[in-house]
Amino acid sequence: MKTQTPVLAIDNLTVDFDTPDGTVHAVKGISMDIAPGEIVAIVGESGSGKSQIAMSTLGILASNGRASGQIRFKGQDLLGLSKKELNTIRGSKISIIFQEPMTSLDPLYRVGEQIMEPLRSHGGYSKSEAREKALALMAQVQIPDPERRFKSYPSEMSGGQRQRIMIAMALTNSPDLLIADEPTTALDVTTQAEILKLLASLNKELGMSIVFITHDLGIVEAFADRVYVMQKGIVKEFGDTQQIFTSPKTDYTKTLLAAEPEGAKAPVQDSQSIVLKAEKMNVTYGNAGGFLQKDTRFHAVKDTSLTLREGQTIGLVGESGSGKSTLGRAVLRLTKGTGNIVYLGRNIDGLPLAALKPLREEMQMVFQDPYGSLSPRMTVLSIVEEGLLTHCPEMSRSEREALALDTLAKVGLDQSVRNRFPHEFSGGQRQRIAIARAMVLQPKVVVLDEPTSALDRTVQKEVLDLLRSLQKEFGLSYIFISHDLAVIKVMADYVMVMRHGEIIEEGATQNIFERPQKDYTKSLIASSFNLKELLGGRKQHLTL
């Protein structure tokens, strides 16, 4: 493989950003090369500079960014090219797909027109030829009924279909190189598996090289021929995928590999008291319609029931839109729904919200986005002690502060952070603050809504360990909502699989993961844990 001229050869690339706080060195002199037909993964956590390599290659760095060094595409240095010269290469010989297919497509144009654009401007296609070709590409990326979908707008498609449209756009001029920047991160696992399958088959059929930028090692192992591991703007380690996974050389790679969630939660005994019991929960959004109004009702949760015992963790899994977050909120009565909710023997579904307030102390919630759910204008200390002000008004100021600081210490944050603001922290630290805010009230039930989904794996591991130790120490009961089966598998002792607002399967964690009954559960598990088999055949390619 080394004897072939590389499609892309990056030599000593540096990317700097001028910011008001000085120059940020995002990429610090990295080199890499990609052979024809090869799939190369660039792995790293957020802020490692991996995406900036893609942006530099295509000349789409943010306006305050500067790239230096060399990026040679088939011998031609892209960094030295004018915009016009670059336009003959990007979109035709090198193309890219992005993480968020919703915002990466223009919401105001039909998807078919958007696929036609690169054809028209690079391939010299006439309008009708471009249309034909676009339809053929849509068929190639397995969009059902291309003729009809051609006229759709991005907002009318699902995430997976939008990403297929992006891929069709990328294929328009049969590129030599496809850069995929976290192309499946925003997608559900089953959709992710389909998209990866599609990319693998395109790589095989068209012989197109792929640079795959991701933080997800599971995908890398199943999908890539070679791997570059990046940290803080430098390449820590690179080599064949198998070699990296079986015998990593650097500590950082080892940490990354060890960061996959592990452990298991022992089931709770049936003798444990029931903390929260919800029966026949129903939640409907939207209006019933009427004069000049459309019926917009959407049944988000249908007739679901759950029983949470002391010390138990119920894992609520399902893809986006399955109603899992809505159910989590509805059982705490944070969302209006119908159904019977009993908390510690007390019926709370009929309680007026004011009467519910004293109970809120014991029922807490932690949200996915730790940045959006912390007030940006409050200090850490005031965020954590705010709940105490409401629920324990009899506490003195010093008692309150002491308790808040003590809780911060429990979640692993030093006292010295008390006067700092949320934006001064990393994602993982912010999630610790959010957890401290919930824990300071000594709750009995905590609904964790995708608490680690926005975090890097290594940080995720720390947060999961923290949640575990808090559960043990205080006998907490969790409802753990996640789309990530790997996390649910190690955190929950009971799993409920949700789809279209209904629980389609539930049971002890081990049973669900080892003997799933429903096809849907099986496909979820396969997409999460057996990507390698699903993508089958990649490894043979590697041995060529």
Place this chain on the structure above:
Amino acid sequence: MLNYAFKRILTIIPTLFVIITLTFFLMRIAPGGPFDEERPLAPSVLESIRASYGLDKPLIEQYFTYMGNLLKGDLGPSFVYRDKQVHEVLAEGLPISMTLGGTALLLAVLIGVLLGSLAALNQNKKTDVAIVTFATFGITTPNYVVAPILTLIFALTFSILPATGWGSPAQMVLPVISLALPQIAIVTRLMRGSMLEALKSDHIRTARAYGLPTSQVVGRHAMRSALLPVLSYLGPAAAGLMTGSIVIEQIFNLPGIGRYFVTSALNRDYTMVMGTVIIVATLVLVFNLIVDLLYSVLDPRVRYD
């Protein structure tokens, strides 16, 4: 969408009805009347004038008479311009005001969109600074300052353009510019902001990454998103421009309808006030409808079904 447009047109009717009714009674609550003059008329004379206009009848009866006539398209006689009907007065002035306003609006959109886009594309460069300075000037300088200065330069000093009057295209130039300048400035600022926003969006990054020519990236993709906020502003602005401006009409001696808004209210010329209110309300409602419909054409995510 036709269905939606039809429904919206239907809702204009009750809205107008409410506006007309409210104005009718509010106007009568205001103290004074159309025939109060500095030297009061003899009570018997006043009585007979009031009787001849039907003002001696109970208010509710007057209201129904007015509404009945209105349905027939009769806006009644003016109380101040005694030998004229309201619709005659308005029919003389409205076309002039609409021509002026329409031209100013067109200029505002064309120049504003162009300048705003140019500024955004050259953010923080000299072009941008120059355009923003111009826009700030345009917004902060009132047209009763701009108009005389323009007259002084172009009419009095260089005698290129006529200073006043109505009839020839040359006479339109100065009033249109005075009227358009603040609007150009506002549209420029709006457009600059929304264009900057649009240029930062992910789909523009995609268009660039796919090597589309800049003309297409900006003209086709960024422009369409950036126009949406500008469009929202244009509805009410259009109605305002079309109904004339008393300041501009006074300075350039134009026979538009702008002046009636002020004079008729001050003179308690009840029927004339009603006539102007009906025109403004109708224009506002119609332009808002047009904007909403255009919005759904530009943005397919907005659907009215």
